[in-house]
Amino acid sequence: MSFYDQWAAILIGTVVGFLLVFSALVGAKLLAPYARERAKGVSYECGMLPLGRNWTQVHVRYYLIAILFLLFDVETVFIFPWAVTFLGLPEFVLYQIIIFIVILGLGLVYAWRRGVLEWR
Protein backbone atom coordinates (compact mmCIF):
# COMPACT_ATOMS: atom_id res chain seq x y z
CA MET A 1 0.00 0.00 0.00
CA SER A 2 2.80 2.35 0.78
CA PHE A 3 4.55 2.25 -2.55
CA TYR A 4 2.03 4.03 -4.67
CA ASP A 5 0.47 7.39 -4.37
CA GLN A 6 -3.10 7.38 -3.08
CA TRP A 7 -4.22 10.05 -5.49
CA ALA A 8 -2.99 8.13 -8.51
CA ALA A 9 -5.47 5.43 -7.55
CA ILE A 10 -8.26 7.97 -7.71
CA LEU A 11 -7.09 9.17 -11.12
CA ILE A 12 -7.11 5.59 -12.37
CA GLY A 13 -10.55 5.11 -10.83
CA THR A 14 -11.81 8.11 -12.78
CA VAL A 15 -10.58 6.57 -16.01
CA VAL A 16 -12.21 3.24 -15.09
CA GLY A 17 -15.50 4.97 -14.31
CA PHE A 18 -15.60 6.80 -17.63
CA LEU A 19 -14.72 3.61 -19.53
CA LEU A 20 -17.56 1.83 -17.74
CA VAL A 21 -20.14 4.41 -18.76
CA PHE A 22 -18.91 4.74 -22.31
CA SER A 23 -18.96 0.97 -22.80
CA ALA A 24 -22.56 0.84 -21.54
CA LEU A 25 -23.64 3.75 -23.75
CA VAL A 26 -21.80 2.48 -26.83
CA GLY A 27 -23.20 -1.01 -26.27
CA ALA A 28 -26.69 0.43 -26.10
CA LYS A 29 -26.00 2.48 -29.23
CA LEU A 30 -24.96 -0.66 -31.09
CA LEU A 31 -27.73 -2.94 -29.83
CA ALA A 32 -30.66 -0.58 -29.58
CA PRO A 33 -33.00 -0.24 -32.54
CA TYR A 34 -33.66 3.06 -34.23
CA ALA A 35 -37.06 3.91 -35.63
CA ARG A 36 -37.54 6.62 -38.26
CA GLU A 37 -40.54 8.35 -36.81
CA ARG A 38 -41.08 12.07 -36.55
CA ALA A 39 -43.63 12.04 -33.75
CA LYS A 40 -41.31 10.46 -31.21
CA GLY A 41 -39.36 13.69 -30.95
CA VAL A 42 -42.26 15.54 -29.35
CA SER A 43 -41.53 16.18 -25.70
CA TYR A 44 -43.80 14.42 -23.25
CA GLU A 45 -46.79 16.20 -21.77
CA CYS A 46 -49.41 13.66 -20.71
CA GLY A 47 -50.09 12.59 -24.27
CA MET A 48 -51.05 16.01 -25.62
CA LEU A 49 -48.93 18.25 -27.79
CA PRO A 50 -46.92 20.44 -25.41
CA LEU A 51 -48.35 23.86 -24.68
CA GLY A 52 -46.17 26.95 -24.54
CA ARG A 53 -42.41 27.07 -24.15
CA ASN A 54 -40.77 24.13 -22.52
CA TRP A 55 -38.03 26.11 -20.79
CA THR A 56 -40.40 27.79 -18.40
CA GLN A 57 -39.72 30.24 -15.62
CA VAL A 58 -39.29 28.95 -12.11
CA HIS A 59 -39.96 30.59 -8.80
CA VAL A 60 -37.40 32.97 -7.28
CA ARG A 61 -37.31 30.99 -4.01
CA TYR A 62 -34.93 28.49 -5.59
CA TYR A 63 -32.48 31.35 -6.04
CA LEU A 64 -32.80 32.41 -2.39
CA ILE A 65 -32.25 28.82 -1.24
CA ALA A 66 -29.13 28.69 -3.38
CA ILE A 67 -27.77 31.86 -1.78
CA LEU A 68 -28.41 30.48 1.72
CA PHE A 69 -26.70 27.24 0.71
CA LEU A 70 -23.62 29.10 -0.52
CA LEU A 71 -23.39 30.88 2.80
CA PHE A 72 -23.53 27.71 4.87
CA ASP A 73 -21.37 25.60 2.59
CA VAL A 74 -18.58 28.16 2.68
CA GLU A 75 -18.96 28.07 6.45
CA THR A 76 -18.34 24.34 6.52
CA VAL A 77 -15.29 24.73 4.31
CA PHE A 78 -13.87 26.96 7.05
CA ILE A 79 -14.95 24.72 9.91
CA PHE A 80 -13.58 21.41 8.59
CA PRO A 81 -9.88 22.33 8.95
CA TRP A 82 -10.61 23.76 12.38
CA ALA A 83 -12.41 20.57 13.43
CA VAL A 84 -9.38 18.42 12.62
CA THR A 85 -6.80 20.54 14.40
CA PHE A 86 -8.69 22.45 17.07
CA LEU A 87 -7.16 20.53 20.00
CA GLY A 88 -3.74 21.92 19.21
CA LEU A 89 -4.89 25.47 18.58
CA PRO A 90 -4.95 28.27 21.18
CA GLU A 91 -8.17 28.84 23.05
CA PHE A 92 -9.23 32.05 21.31
CA VAL A 93 -9.69 30.13 18.05
CA LEU A 94 -12.56 28.25 19.68
CA TYR A 95 -14.24 31.53 20.60
CA GLN A 96 -13.68 32.82 17.10
CA ILE A 97 -15.39 29.77 15.63
CA ILE A 98 -18.26 30.13 18.08
CA ILE A 99 -18.67 33.78 17.07
CA PHE A 100 -18.52 32.72 13.42
CA ILE A 101 -21.28 30.13 13.90
CA VAL A 102 -23.37 32.60 15.87
CA ILE A 103 -23.09 35.23 13.10
CA LEU A 104 -24.20 32.63 10.55
CA GLY A 105 -27.01 31.60 12.89
CA LEU A 106 -28.12 35.24 12.98
CA GLY A 107 -28.15 35.16 9.19
CA LEU A 108 -30.38 32.10 9.29
CA VAL A 109 -32.69 33.78 11.80
CA TYR A 110 -32.89 36.86 9.55
CA ALA A 111 -33.74 34.73 6.52
CA TRP A 112 -36.30 32.86 8.59
CA ARG A 113 -37.95 36.07 9.80
CA ARG A 114 -38.07 37.47 6.27
CA GLY A 115 -39.90 34.34 5.15
CA VAL A 116 -37.25 32.92 2.83
CA LEU A 117 -37.74 29.49 4.37
CA GLU A 118 -41.51 29.51 3.91
CA TRP A 119 -42.42 27.52 0.83
CA ARG A 120 -45.56 29.28 -0.34
Next chain:
Amino acid sequence: MSGAPFLATEHWWDLRDLSNISREILEFLDRVGPDWLAYVVSPLIGFVAAFLLFVLPSQLFVGVYGERRLIGRMQSRLGPNRVGKFGLLQPIADAIKLIQKEAITPRGADKWVMWTAPVVFVAPAVLVWAVIPFGPNMVIADIPVGLVYFLAITALPVLAAFMAGWSGNNKYSLFGAMRVVAMAISYEVALVLGLLGVVLFTSTMSLQAIVEWQREHDIWLVFLQPLAFVIYFISASAELNRTPTDIAEAESEIVAGYLTEYSGMKWGLFYGMDIGYALAAAAFGSTVFLGGWSLFGLEEWVPPWLILVAKTHLFYFVFIWTRGTLPRLRIDQLMALAWKYMLPLAAINLLVVAAERLWWHEAGLGDGIVYLFAAANIALALLLVVGWARVLGYRPERVPTRPRLVKHVGGYVAPGAETGGGR
Protein backbone atom coordinates in the same frame (compact mmCIF):
# COMPACT_ATOMS: atom_id res chain seq x y z
CA MET B 1 -1.15 0.81 7.62
CA SER B 2 -2.47 -0.06 11.04
CA GLY B 3 -0.03 -0.66 13.83
CA ALA B 4 -2.52 -2.71 15.82
CA PRO B 5 -1.87 -6.46 16.02
CA PHE B 6 -4.05 -8.34 13.66
CA LEU B 7 -4.67 -12.04 13.67
CA ALA B 8 -4.84 -12.56 9.93
CA THR B 9 -1.69 -14.22 8.65
CA GLU B 10 0.42 -13.13 5.73
CA HIS B 11 -0.26 -16.15 3.55
CA TRP B 12 -1.92 -15.37 0.27
CA TRP B 13 -4.67 -17.91 0.92
CA ASP B 14 -5.79 -16.25 4.13
CA LEU B 15 -9.09 -14.78 3.00
CA ARG B 16 -9.48 -12.75 6.17
CA ASP B 17 -7.21 -10.16 4.62
CA LEU B 18 -7.57 -9.95 0.87
CA SER B 19 -4.64 -7.55 0.61
CA ASN B 20 -2.33 -10.57 0.98
CA ILE B 21 -3.32 -12.00 -2.38
CA SER B 22 -3.13 -8.63 -4.12
CA ARG B 23 0.31 -8.06 -2.59
CA GLU B 24 1.49 -11.39 -4.01
CA ILE B 25 0.23 -10.41 -7.45
CA LEU B 26 1.83 -6.97 -7.27
CA GLU B 27 5.18 -8.32 -6.13
CA PHE B 28 5.12 -10.77 -9.01
CA LEU B 29 4.30 -7.97 -11.46
CA ASP B 30 7.08 -5.87 -9.98
CA ARG B 31 9.55 -8.68 -10.66
CA VAL B 32 8.54 -9.39 -14.24
CA GLY B 33 7.12 -6.11 -15.54
CA PRO B 34 8.24 -2.51 -15.80
CA ASP B 35 8.15 -0.15 -12.82
CA TRP B 36 4.87 1.53 -13.57
CA LEU B 37 2.92 -1.71 -14.04
CA ALA B 38 2.35 -2.50 -10.36
CA TYR B 39 1.61 1.18 -9.83
CA VAL B 40 -1.27 1.07 -12.30
CA VAL B 41 -2.50 -2.43 -11.54
CA SER B 42 -2.79 -2.05 -7.77
CA PRO B 43 -5.78 0.35 -7.78
CA LEU B 44 -7.28 -1.64 -10.64
CA ILE B 45 -7.16 -4.78 -8.48
CA GLY B 46 -8.85 -2.83 -5.72
CA PHE B 47 -11.64 -1.52 -7.93
CA VAL B 48 -12.18 -4.85 -9.67
CA ALA B 49 -12.23 -6.74 -6.37
CA ALA B 50 -14.57 -4.23 -4.74
CA PHE B 51 -16.92 -4.40 -7.70
CA LEU B 52 -16.85 -8.13 -8.32
CA LEU B 53 -17.05 -9.19 -4.68
CA PHE B 54 -19.43 -6.60 -3.38
CA VAL B 55 -20.82 -3.73 -5.42
CA LEU B 56 -22.12 -5.54 -8.48
CA PRO B 57 -23.74 -8.53 -6.71
CA SER B 58 -25.24 -6.23 -4.09
CA GLN B 59 -26.46 -3.77 -6.67
CA LEU B 60 -28.12 -6.47 -8.75
CA PHE B 61 -29.45 -8.87 -6.17
CA VAL B 62 -30.01 -6.61 -3.18
CA GLY B 63 -30.71 -3.35 -4.95
CA VAL B 64 -32.74 -4.33 -7.99
CA TYR B 65 -34.22 -7.64 -6.90
CA GLY B 66 -34.25 -7.71 -3.10
CA GLU B 67 -35.52 -4.18 -2.76
CA ARG B 68 -38.50 -4.85 -5.02
CA ARG B 69 -39.24 -8.15 -3.30
CA LEU B 70 -39.04 -6.61 0.17
CA ILE B 71 -41.18 -3.63 -0.73
CA GLY B 72 -43.61 -5.99 -2.39
CA ARG B 73 -43.79 -7.95 0.85
CA MET B 74 -44.28 -4.79 2.91
CA GLN B 75 -47.07 -3.67 0.60
CA SER B 76 -48.81 -7.08 0.45
CA ARG B 77 -47.93 -7.95 -3.11
CA LEU B 78 -45.55 -10.39 -4.70
CA GLY B 79 -42.83 -8.40 -6.44
CA PRO B 80 -40.84 -9.89 -9.33
CA ASN B 81 -41.12 -13.69 -9.22
CA ARG B 82 -41.23 -14.92 -12.83
CA VAL B 83 -37.73 -14.77 -14.30
CA GLY B 84 -35.68 -17.66 -12.97
CA LYS B 85 -36.07 -19.28 -9.58
CA PHE B 86 -37.98 -16.85 -7.30
CA GLY B 87 -37.41 -14.21 -9.95
CA LEU B 88 -33.71 -14.09 -9.14
CA LEU B 89 -32.73 -13.44 -12.74
CA GLN B 90 -34.91 -10.31 -12.88
CA PRO B 91 -31.99 -7.82 -12.72
CA ILE B 92 -30.24 -9.53 -15.63
CA ALA B 93 -33.45 -9.57 -17.64
CA ASP B 94 -33.90 -5.88 -16.87
CA ALA B 95 -30.40 -5.06 -18.06
CA ILE B 96 -30.89 -7.01 -21.30
CA LYS B 97 -34.20 -5.30 -21.90
CA LEU B 98 -32.83 -1.83 -21.23
CA ILE B 99 -29.83 -2.19 -23.49
CA GLN B 100 -32.10 -3.15 -26.40
CA LYS B 101 -34.40 -0.15 -26.02
CA GLU B 102 -34.04 2.91 -28.15
CA ALA B 103 -32.82 5.97 -26.24
CA ILE B 104 -34.96 8.77 -27.61
CA THR B 105 -33.68 12.32 -27.73
CA PRO B 106 -36.62 14.71 -28.09
CA ARG B 107 -36.64 17.45 -30.68
CA GLY B 108 -35.23 20.68 -29.34
CA ALA B 109 -33.30 18.94 -26.59
CA ASP B 110 -29.71 19.83 -25.87
CA LYS B 111 -28.23 16.61 -27.28
CA TRP B 112 -24.71 17.02 -25.96
CA VAL B 113 -25.77 17.74 -22.38
CA MET B 114 -28.35 14.97 -22.53
CA TRP B 115 -25.68 12.42 -23.42
CA THR B 116 -23.17 13.77 -20.92
CA ALA B 117 -25.54 13.69 -17.94
CA PRO B 118 -25.46 9.86 -17.46
CA VAL B 119 -21.68 9.95 -17.77
CA VAL B 120 -21.37 12.59 -15.06
CA PHE B 121 -23.84 10.60 -12.98
CA VAL B 122 -22.19 7.19 -13.19
CA ALA B 123 -18.46 7.89 -13.32
CA PRO B 124 -18.23 9.18 -9.70
CA ALA B 125 -20.03 6.05 -8.48
CA VAL B 126 -16.78 4.15 -9.05
CA LEU B 127 -14.75 6.80 -7.25
CA VAL B 128 -16.90 6.66 -4.13
CA TRP B 129 -15.59 3.18 -3.35
CA ALA B 130 -11.98 4.31 -3.45
CA VAL B 131 -12.01 5.62 0.12
CA ILE B 132 -14.25 3.04 1.83
CA PRO B 133 -12.00 0.79 3.96
CA PHE B 134 -12.92 -2.89 3.65
CA GLY B 135 -10.30 -4.06 6.12
CA PRO B 136 -7.15 -2.95 7.92
CA ASN B 137 -5.11 -3.12 4.72
CA MET B 138 -7.95 -3.12 2.24
CA VAL B 139 -8.58 0.43 1.13
CA ILE B 140 -7.90 1.55 -2.41
CA ALA B 141 -6.86 5.11 -1.58
CA ASP B 142 -6.51 6.04 2.08
CA ILE B 143 -6.43 9.77 1.46
CA PRO B 144 -6.28 12.04 4.53
CA VAL B 145 -9.42 13.96 3.50
CA GLY B 146 -11.59 10.92 2.82
CA LEU B 147 -14.70 12.34 4.45
CA VAL B 148 -14.68 15.60 2.49
CA TYR B 149 -13.74 13.64 -0.63
CA PHE B 150 -16.84 11.50 -0.17
CA LEU B 151 -19.04 14.58 0.25
CA ALA B 152 -17.52 16.18 -2.84
CA ILE B 153 -17.95 13.09 -5.00
CA THR B 154 -21.54 12.53 -3.91
CA ALA B 155 -22.36 16.14 -4.83
CA LEU B 156 -21.64 15.40 -8.50
CA PRO B 157 -24.85 13.38 -9.17
CA VAL B 158 -26.84 16.49 -8.29
CA LEU B 159 -25.08 18.31 -11.11
CA ALA B 160 -25.84 15.39 -13.41
CA ALA B 161 -29.49 15.45 -12.38
CA PHE B 162 -29.67 19.14 -13.17
CA MET B 163 -28.03 18.58 -16.55
CA ALA B 164 -30.53 15.80 -17.26
CA GLY B 165 -33.49 17.95 -16.32
CA TRP B 166 -32.30 21.05 -18.14
CA SER B 167 -31.44 19.32 -21.40
CA GLY B 168 -34.69 17.40 -21.85
CA ASN B 169 -36.77 20.25 -23.36
CA ASN B 170 -39.62 19.35 -21.05
CA LYS B 171 -41.41 21.29 -18.33
CA TYR B 172 -41.55 18.39 -15.90
CA SER B 173 -37.85 17.69 -16.35
CA LEU B 174 -37.04 21.29 -15.55
CA PHE B 175 -39.23 21.35 -12.46
CA GLY B 176 -37.74 18.07 -11.30
CA ALA B 177 -34.24 19.43 -11.82
CA MET B 178 -34.98 22.59 -9.83
CA ARG B 179 -36.46 20.51 -7.05
CA VAL B 180 -33.59 18.06 -6.92
CA VAL B 181 -31.04 20.85 -6.69
CA ALA B 182 -33.00 22.79 -4.08
CA MET B 183 -33.48 19.73 -1.92
CA ALA B 184 -29.97 18.36 -2.32
CA ILE B 185 -28.31 21.62 -1.35
CA SER B 186 -30.65 22.10 1.60
CA TYR B 187 -29.86 18.69 3.02
CA GLU B 188 -26.18 18.99 2.16
CA VAL B 189 -25.82 21.78 4.73
CA ALA B 190 -27.31 19.76 7.58
CA LEU B 191 -25.38 16.66 6.50
CA VAL B 192 -22.03 18.43 6.50
CA LEU B 193 -22.67 20.08 9.87
CA GLY B 194 -23.66 16.70 11.31
CA LEU B 195 -20.53 15.00 10.03
CA LEU B 196 -18.42 17.79 11.53
CA GLY B 197 -19.38 16.38 14.92
CA VAL B 198 -17.76 13.09 13.95
CA VAL B 199 -14.61 14.86 12.77
CA LEU B 200 -14.44 16.79 16.04
CA PHE B 201 -14.41 13.55 18.03
CA THR B 202 -11.93 11.65 15.88
CA SER B 203 -9.72 14.63 14.88
CA THR B 204 -9.20 13.09 11.47
CA MET B 205 -10.94 12.93 8.13
CA SER B 206 -9.43 9.69 6.88
CA LEU B 207 -12.10 6.98 6.94
CA GLN B 208 -9.57 4.31 7.87
CA ALA B 209 -8.46 6.38 10.86
CA ILE B 210 -12.10 6.92 11.89
CA VAL B 211 -12.62 3.15 11.94
CA GLU B 212 -9.42 2.70 13.91
CA TRP B 213 -10.58 5.34 16.39
CA GLN B 214 -13.84 3.49 16.97
CA ARG B 215 -11.94 0.23 17.35
CA GLU B 216 -9.50 1.68 19.89
CA HIS B 217 -12.22 3.26 22.00
CA ASP B 218 -14.51 0.24 21.77
CA ILE B 219 -17.49 2.35 20.88
CA TRP B 220 -19.33 3.13 17.70
CA LEU B 221 -19.81 6.76 16.76
CA VAL B 222 -23.54 6.17 16.41
CA PHE B 223 -23.70 6.14 20.23
CA LEU B 224 -21.45 9.17 20.59
CA GLN B 225 -23.23 11.07 17.83
CA PRO B 226 -26.84 9.85 17.69
CA LEU B 227 -28.10 13.18 16.39
CA ALA B 228 -25.51 13.24 13.62
CA PHE B 229 -26.50 9.71 12.69
CA VAL B 230 -30.17 10.60 12.38
CA ILE B 231 -29.28 13.70 10.37
CA TYR B 232 -27.00 11.63 8.15
CA PHE B 233 -29.71 9.05 7.53
CA ILE B 234 -32.41 11.58 6.62
CA SER B 235 -30.07 13.71 4.53
CA ALA B 236 -28.64 10.76 2.65
CA SER B 237 -32.14 9.52 1.95
CA ALA B 238 -33.06 13.00 0.67
CA GLU B 239 -29.99 13.35 -1.51
CA LEU B 240 -30.54 9.91 -2.98
CA ASN B 241 -34.16 10.77 -3.81
CA ARG B 242 -35.51 7.73 -2.07
CA THR B 243 -39.20 7.45 -1.50
CA PRO B 244 -40.14 9.35 1.64
CA THR B 245 -38.27 12.28 0.13
CA ASP B 246 -38.46 11.65 -3.59
CA ILE B 247 -40.22 14.86 -4.61
CA ALA B 248 -37.70 15.27 -7.43
CA GLU B 249 -39.41 12.48 -9.33
CA ALA B 250 -42.78 12.44 -7.67
CA GLU B 251 -44.94 10.52 -10.12
CA SER B 252 -48.17 12.07 -8.95
CA GLU B 253 -46.95 15.65 -9.38
CA ILE B 254 -44.31 15.91 -12.09
CA VAL B 255 -44.30 12.89 -14.36
CA ALA B 256 -40.90 11.40 -13.60
CA GLY B 257 -39.03 14.52 -12.62
CA TYR B 258 -35.71 15.07 -14.33
CA LEU B 259 -35.86 11.64 -15.98
CA THR B 260 -39.07 12.28 -17.91
CA GLU B 261 -37.40 12.43 -21.32
CA TYR B 262 -34.89 9.66 -20.64
CA SER B 263 -35.32 6.18 -22.05
CA GLY B 264 -33.31 3.08 -22.84
CA MET B 265 -29.83 2.62 -21.44
CA LYS B 266 -29.49 6.32 -20.60
CA TRP B 267 -32.34 5.90 -18.15
CA GLY B 268 -30.99 2.52 -17.08
CA LEU B 269 -27.69 4.08 -16.05
CA PHE B 270 -29.52 6.58 -13.87
CA TYR B 271 -31.67 3.88 -12.32
CA GLY B 272 -28.84 1.44 -11.71
CA MET B 273 -26.51 4.00 -10.24
CA ASP B 274 -29.19 5.39 -7.94
CA ILE B 275 -28.91 2.02 -6.23
CA GLY B 276 -25.13 2.22 -6.44
CA TYR B 277 -25.13 5.55 -4.63
CA ALA B 278 -27.56 4.22 -2.03
CA LEU B 279 -25.19 1.33 -1.37
CA ALA B 280 -22.27 3.74 -1.19
CA ALA B 281 -24.15 5.92 1.28
CA ALA B 282 -24.92 2.82 3.33
CA ALA B 283 -21.27 1.75 3.25
CA PHE B 284 -20.11 5.25 4.23
CA GLY B 285 -22.67 5.41 7.02
CA SER B 286 -21.65 2.05 8.41
CA THR B 287 -17.99 3.03 8.16
CA VAL B 288 -18.35 6.33 9.93
CA PHE B 289 -21.10 5.53 12.42
CA LEU B 290 -21.24 1.76 12.83
CA GLY B 291 -17.59 0.89 13.22
CA GLY B 292 -16.81 -0.09 9.61
CA TRP B 293 -14.97 -3.37 9.36
CA SER B 294 -14.50 -3.67 13.13
CA LEU B 295 -16.86 -5.59 15.37
CA PHE B 296 -15.47 -5.45 18.92
CA GLY B 297 -12.65 -7.91 18.37
CA LEU B 298 -14.63 -10.29 16.20
CA GLU B 299 -12.88 -8.91 13.11
CA GLU B 300 -9.88 -11.06 13.97
CA TRP B 301 -11.89 -14.21 13.29
CA VAL B 302 -14.47 -13.19 10.72
CA PRO B 303 -13.17 -11.54 7.53
CA PRO B 304 -13.41 -7.77 8.11
CA TRP B 305 -14.74 -7.16 4.63
CA LEU B 306 -17.64 -9.51 5.33
CA ILE B 307 -18.47 -7.49 8.44
CA LEU B 308 -18.55 -4.29 6.40
CA VAL B 309 -20.71 -5.94 3.73
CA ALA B 310 -23.13 -7.19 6.39
CA LYS B 311 -23.36 -3.77 8.01
CA THR B 312 -23.85 -2.10 4.66
CA HIS B 313 -26.71 -4.41 3.80
CA LEU B 314 -28.26 -3.85 7.22
CA PHE B 315 -28.06 -0.09 6.67
CA TYR B 316 -29.48 -0.50 3.19
CA PHE B 317 -32.32 -2.56 4.61
CA VAL B 318 -33.32 0.41 6.75
CA PHE B 319 -33.35 2.52 3.58
CA ILE B 320 -35.69 -0.04 1.98
CA TRP B 321 -37.78 -0.18 5.11
CA THR B 322 -38.39 3.57 5.23
CA ARG B 323 -39.09 3.52 1.52
CA GLY B 324 -41.68 0.80 1.90
CA THR B 325 -43.32 2.28 4.98
CA LEU B 326 -43.45 6.06 4.85
CA PRO B 327 -45.58 8.12 2.46
CA ARG B 328 -44.00 10.81 0.33
CA LEU B 329 -43.65 14.23 1.95
CA ARG B 330 -44.52 17.53 0.31
CA ILE B 331 -41.74 19.85 -0.87
CA ASP B 332 -42.57 22.56 1.69
CA GLN B 333 -42.42 20.01 4.50
CA LEU B 334 -39.06 18.75 3.29
CA MET B 335 -37.50 22.19 2.93
CA ALA B 336 -38.80 23.18 6.36
CA LEU B 337 -37.35 19.99 7.84
CA ALA B 338 -33.94 20.75 6.36
CA TRP B 339 -33.64 24.45 7.19
CA LYS B 340 -35.74 24.90 10.32
CA TYR B 341 -35.21 21.60 12.04
CA MET B 342 -32.06 19.76 11.10
CA LEU B 343 -29.77 22.72 10.50
CA PRO B 344 -30.24 24.30 13.98
CA LEU B 345 -29.99 20.88 15.62
CA ALA B 346 -26.77 20.14 13.75
CA ALA B 347 -25.30 23.50 14.78
CA ILE B 348 -26.18 22.91 18.44
CA ASN B 349 -24.74 19.41 18.21
CA LEU B 350 -21.53 20.83 16.76
CA LEU B 351 -21.05 23.27 19.63
CA VAL B 352 -21.83 20.63 22.28
CA VAL B 353 -19.38 18.17 20.75
CA ALA B 354 -16.67 20.80 20.54
CA ALA B 355 -17.16 21.58 24.24
CA GLU B 356 -17.07 17.88 25.17
CA ARG B 357 -13.96 17.16 23.14
CA LEU B 358 -12.17 20.18 24.54
CA TRP B 359 -13.05 19.23 28.10
CA TRP B 360 -11.85 15.67 27.49
CA HIS B 361 -8.57 17.00 26.12
CA GLU B 362 -7.94 19.80 28.63
CA ALA B 363 -8.83 17.81 31.74
CA GLY B 364 -6.75 14.85 30.54
CA LEU B 365 -9.53 12.37 31.15
CA GLY B 366 -9.15 8.70 30.27
CA ASP B 367 -10.79 6.88 27.41
CA GLY B 368 -13.60 5.60 29.64
CA ILE B 369 -15.18 9.04 29.49
CA VAL B 370 -16.56 8.26 26.02
CA TYR B 371 -19.28 6.13 27.61
CA LEU B 372 -20.36 9.12 29.70
CA PHE B 373 -20.35 11.25 26.56
CA ALA B 374 -22.41 8.61 24.79
CA ALA B 375 -25.07 8.60 27.52
CA ALA B 376 -25.10 12.41 27.64
CA ASN B 377 -25.33 12.75 23.87
CA ILE B 378 -28.14 10.22 23.53
CA ALA B 379 -30.12 12.07 26.20
CA LEU B 380 -29.33 15.40 24.54
CA ALA B 381 -30.37 14.07 21.14
CA LEU B 382 -33.73 12.89 22.46
CA LEU B 383 -34.27 16.17 24.27
CA LEU B 384 -33.35 18.26 21.22
CA VAL B 385 -35.40 16.21 18.77
CA VAL B 386 -38.55 16.37 20.91
CA GLY B 387 -37.96 19.88 22.27
CA TRP B 388 -37.15 21.61 18.99
CA ALA B 389 -40.19 20.00 17.36
CA ARG B 390 -42.32 21.43 20.18
CA VAL B 391 -40.71 24.87 19.74
CA LEU B 392 -41.61 24.79 16.05
CA GLY B 393 -45.22 24.01 16.95
CA TYR B 394 -45.47 20.29 16.33
CA ARG B 395 -48.20 18.78 18.54
CA PRO B 396 -48.70 15.07 18.04
CA GLU B 397 -52.37 14.19 18.29
CA ARG B 398 -52.58 11.18 20.56
CA VAL B 399 -56.26 11.21 21.46
CA PRO B 400 -58.27 13.28 19.02
CA THR B 401 -60.74 15.44 20.92
CA ARG B 402 -62.29 17.38 18.07
CA PRO B 403 -64.85 15.67 15.85
CA ARG B 404 -63.48 14.29 12.65
CA LEU B 405 -64.44 15.68 9.28
CA VAL B 406 -66.18 12.44 8.52
CA LYS B 407 -68.93 13.22 11.05
CA HIS B 408 -69.65 16.63 9.53
CA VAL B 409 -70.13 15.31 6.05
CA GLY B 410 -72.19 12.41 7.28
CA GLY B 411 -69.73 9.71 6.45
CA TYR B 412 -69.53 6.32 8.03
CA VAL B 413 -68.28 6.25 11.61
CA ALA B 414 -67.50 2.84 13.02
CA PRO B 415 -69.61 1.88 16.04
CA GLY B 416 -67.79 2.66 19.26
CA ALA B 417 -65.55 5.21 17.58
CA GLU B 418 -67.59 8.24 18.70
CA THR B 419 -65.61 8.66 21.91
CA GLY B 420 -62.45 9.38 19.96
CA GLY B 421 -59.30 7.41 19.54
CA GLY B 422 -60.74 5.54 16.60
CA ARG B 423 -58.61 5.71 13.54
